[in-house]
Amino acid sequence: MLPFEYLVQQFEKYLPLDGTEQEALRNRIVxxxxxxxxxxxxxxxxxxxxxxxxxxxxxxxxxxxxxxxYNLLFxxxxxxxxxxxxxxxxxxxxxFIETIEPSVVLQIAKADLWDLxxxxxxxxxxxxxxxxxxxxxxxxxxxxTFSTTALERYELFLARHPKLIQRLPNTQIASYLGITPExxxxxxxxxx
Amino acid sequence: MLPFEYLVQQFEKYLPLDGTEQEALRNRIVxxxxxxxxxxxxxxxxxxxxxxxxxxxxxxxxxxxxxxxYNLLFxxxxxxxxxxxxxxxxxxxxxFIETIEPSVVLQIAKADLWDLxxxxxxxxxxxxxxxxxxxxxxxxxxxxTFSTTALERYELFLARHPKLIQRLPNTQIASYLGITPExxxxxxxxxx
DNA sequence: CTCAAGACTTAATCTACTTTAAGCGCATTT
DNA sequence: AAATGCGCTTAAAGTAGATTAAGTCTTGAG
Numbered sequence: 001m002l003p004f005e006y007l008v009q010q011f012e013k014y015l016p017l018d019g020t021e022q023e024a025l026r027n028r029i030v031x032x033x034x035x036x037x038x039x040x041x042x043x044x045x046x047x048x049x050x051x052x053x054x055x056x057x058x059x060x061x062x063x064x065x066x067x068x069x070y071n072l073l074f075x076x077x078x079x080x081x082x083x084x085x086x087x088x089x090x091x092x093x094x095x096f097i098e099t100i101e102p103s104v105v106l107q108i109a110k111a112d113l114w115d116l117x118x119x120x121x122x123x124x125x126x127x128x129x130x131x132x133x134x135x136x137x138x139x140x141x142x143x144x145t146f147s148t149t150a151l152e153r154y155e156l157f158l159a160r161h162p163k164l165i166q167r168l169p170n171t172q173i174a175s176y177l178g179i180t181p182e183x184x185x186x187x188x189x190x191x192x
Numbered sequence: 193m194l195p196f197e198y199l200v201q202q203f204e205k206y207l208p209l210d211g212t213e214q215e216a217l218r219n220r221i222v223x224x225x226x227x228x229x230x231x232x233x234x235x236x237x238x239x240x241x242x243x244x245x246x247x248x249x250x251x252x253x254x255x256x257x258x259x260x261x262y263n264l265l266f267x268x269x270x271x272x273x274x275x276x277x278x279x280x281x282x283x284x285x286x287x288f289i290e291t292i293e294p295s296v297v298l299q300i301a302k303a304d305l306w307d308l309x310x311x312x313x314x315x316x317x318x319x320x321x322x323x324x325x326x327x328x329x330x331x332x333x334x335x336x337t338f339s340t341t342a343l344e345r346y347e348l349f350l351a352r353h354p355k356l357i358q359r360l361p362n363t364q365i366a367s368y369l370g371i372t373p374e375x376x377x378x379x380x381x382x383x384x
Numbered sequence: 385c386t387c388a389a390g391a392c393t394t395a396a397t398c399t400a401c402t403t404t405a406a407g408c409g410c411a412t413t414t
Numbered sequence: 415a416a417a418t419g420c421g422c423t424t425a426a427a428g429t430a431g432a433t434t435a436a437g438t439c440t441t442g443a444g
Contacts (some may be wrong), residue, residue: 072335084324085332140371183432286440342400373423377423
């Protein structure tokens with residue numbers, strides 16, 4: 001399936017787009033093919049696009065003063081991502097976005113997205129629901145981080161994202177769970 | 193200021209409401225005065241309302257299997273809150289919402305809110321932005337939880353929410369920071 | 385094909401935070 | 415005024431997970 005067709009299909013989950021809306025979207029979308037380990041947003045730059053993943057997998061992460069990285073989310077086929085804070089405020093991003101696999105993404109620039117919101121209110125609705133779903137996921141993760149051990153969090157991640165596990169190196173998963181790769185390795189060996 | 197006027201004023205931050213929209217909102221809003229330590233959403237019940245805080249302070253929290261509680265957010269004057277997951281899915285809530293102080297809230301039922309979204313797209317926009325802001329806050333907190341010590345998190349909380357600090361007991365703050373009240377007490381005594 | 389860099393493991397030592405327990409001050413209820 | 419319970423503190427002992435370091439295996443770029 002073509003990347004753009006896949007994007008339109010994803011909107012079927014919410015409020016499907018009519019022909020006019022599809023055209024309006026198509027005219028504002030840019031497709032990019034990106035090889036693995038490529039940073040498409042760097043801390044300090046302003047985030048200028050919302051990005052839809054058609055193929056591949058990306059991560060968004062922050063880094064502390066010492067440069068240590070902490071994964072905030074993975075985005076695979078069908079997911080949207082952006083540093084929303086930077087996109088809105090047009091201040092320098094605190095976060096990085098980087099491909100983990102060779103990927104095909106569709107991007108829409110802030111001005112074009114705002115334009116869509118203004119002319120076609122359905123996009124406000126659809127993006128509201130997309131952000132709400134991501135909010136629920138994030139809230140769930142914060143609760144898990146407070147209330148469970150690293151082993152439990154690993155098993156919950158396994159259960160919730162069985163496909164991602166096969167595609168991600170353990171070091172990326174450890175960072176997402178808030179632990180070190182060494183400790184994840186220990187946990188996994190003790191499971192057997 | 194009357195609670196409803198305060199609510200309308202808060203929307204000025206986003207897209208202000210015209211007279212028709214204000215009336216549509218007024219007709220669907222219910223005001224409630226609630227004394228402190230009252231649960232307005234209990235784990236296992238379905239969340240039926242979005243709640244706006246006009247006066248006072250509430251918390252939303254989860255509990256683990258042993259009944260231990262973990263604060264996910266505080267909502268004071270001007271904030272909205274709901275268990276969005278339960279509100280959308282109409283499944284039993286995982287979370288609790290409870291007043292910390294005597295409070296005045298304005299509530300809108302799901303069906304009425306959906307109705308507003310359908311007839312007045314501006315509400316889709318405004319609630320999208322409200323959720324986005326909460327998402328940014330939550331993402332920031334998850335990053336802090338991974339990358340900083342309890343002391344740093346306490347100081348960041350002080351800096352970011354100086355007014356809340358005066359109103360909340362330490363035990364609530366500890367739960368929000370993901371530590372025990374005992375450890376928060378120790379940290380604070382070592383600061384001097 | 386080669387080689388350097390990334391990815392996984394194991395193990396010893398270290399520490400941030402928890403758990404448990406006890407005591408005290410303060411506010412709310414009776 | 416008494417009683418009850420909540421919030422704060424201190425301290426000892428315990429633990430989940432970090433850090434450091436060394437070594438092996440895998441991978442993709444040239």
